[in-house]
Amino acid sequence: MILETVDLTKTFGGLTAVDAVDMQVEEQEIRAIIGPNGSGKSTMLNCISGVYRPTSGVVKFKGEPVGGSAPHTLTRKGMGRTFQNIRMFNSLTVLQNVMVGRHCRTKDTLVEDILGLPRCRREESQMRVKALEYLEFMGIASKKDMLPGSLSYGQRRMVEIARALATEPRLLLLDEPAAGLSQTEANELAAAICKIRDFGITIVLVEHNMRFVMGISDQITVLDFGKKIAEGTPADCRADPRVIECYLGGKVGGRA
């Protein structure tokens, strides 16, 4: 089990955004967290990735409690993530963006960088080569010298994932990766996510696009008002009356 939350709770003032959620994610699983707007999905992801400090409860990553650790510590331990509203480094080129993801895996010091010593030169060129490989993997290497601002939304999403992969994660958290993508782009993204998983990376994603979620997830966790109301395979969830109720409100009978 690579990721486990026990009784995870996050409150903002009087509002309980995530309410005592237990979740276990196995290695190499694709886990989706779904739920209506405001159900606490993104908050949950932020608690796991260290952006928020959980109010109570435990987050275990690779069996080790990590609740409240800083994001950069978690990244070094092997947890990568992307953001709902893509956060690119807009004054760096696409390639440099991905190179920043490699920084945490390099050891050259400031003095070596200033003097241009062998280790700095070696690490710089390795960073460049590796970054380019990740861009090629996501199919956007031809854009390497462009600024993120001149890319389409879908391309920026691919760069963001390449950048997260560059940190060498064991667990990749994706916050609404398909949001704002065309159907074609979403399909490409889904294929990429499956490919990433096949190489041993566990994926936890928050997503609204049901077609996308049902297509790629192994397991789905459904949240409503911060509480976990269902968990299981896509087929189980689709059939679960509580899930249908929370999405369609009241009357059972619609298709999720």
Added chain:
Amino acid sequence: MRQRKSMLLPGLVLAAAFLIVLPLLMTTDYWRQLLNQALVYIVIVVGYNFFTGDVGQLSMAQQGFFAIGAYTTALLTTNAGWSWPAALLSSMCVTGVVGAVVGIPTLRVRGQYLIMVTMAFSEIVRLVAINWSSLTGGASGVTKIPSPSIGGWEFDTKTSIYYLFLTIAIVMILVAWRVRKTKYGRAFLAIRDGELAASVMGLNTTYVKVVAFFLSAVFAGVGGNMFASSFNYISPDTFGLSQTVLILAMLLIGGEGSIAGAVVGAIILTYLPELLRFAHGYYMFVYGVLIVLITLFLPGGVVGYAKRFWSRHIGPRVFKIPPPGPDAGDRPFDAQDLFTRSLGAPKKTDPASTAPPVERAGDAA
């Protein structure tokens, strides 16, 4: 690109020749002194650019570091009789240590709070310089600071000091350029563009900011040493709030986030008061209006404007740079290879899961 490279060498030779004859073109010692002053500010503002330009956090502490660097050199070369190179190193070390020590607790705050904290730091340094008179000479300052000398070589004329300072400034610019080209430079810009994203990339953002602050402080320390040893006299008056504003104005007018901008800004604002002598009593007014106009109409400063002008009008004509062509196309890449290298062989292959999701969703619907 080849044309640009072939012009690099002659360009450098020309620039070097210009910089070498420059002090000989100046008619008075006063103008040569201004030249040295410009070099002092170049070092200080290039350093300031690390933190306030690249990391994009407004600091008012550069002034304080400048003062500490100047006083360290002044006191060590007068009272303690240290040599100039030793004083230079001491100024760098003292400002570097103070920069790191002040930076570690304060750089967690940002925006207006950071401005207040750093401004307070500069004021404290100035007040200490005024009130600890047994050490610093109080309000009357330190006089008879020796000119720079290395071994037996005295730099006692404005022109010789110019060549020494020019060397220092070039070295410091090269250091800044190296930082900008490598890991830390990218990390600075990453933090400016998105601190949260930078931390999720595994950057310890507080640490990286302290590094930027530390570098700023060391550069200010070098500037302080240059200032004290070329003017031979310092007093707390030099290091008031107006100095902080001047350093900031240099960076904004030259173009923040760019080394060339820092250099150009330092030169412009060193000479501007001289060029505005004709305005007599209205000089401060004209000066202020010019600064307002430049910040309003030249976002990115003089260098930012020059770059845009170059790439729009001059570059395409002179070098006939072709417009960017269609994409070369992304060549297929063996993903297996990449991940096998970094993660080991794939552990699970489920052909159904790699199929495009549409079909699966369609089947189920």
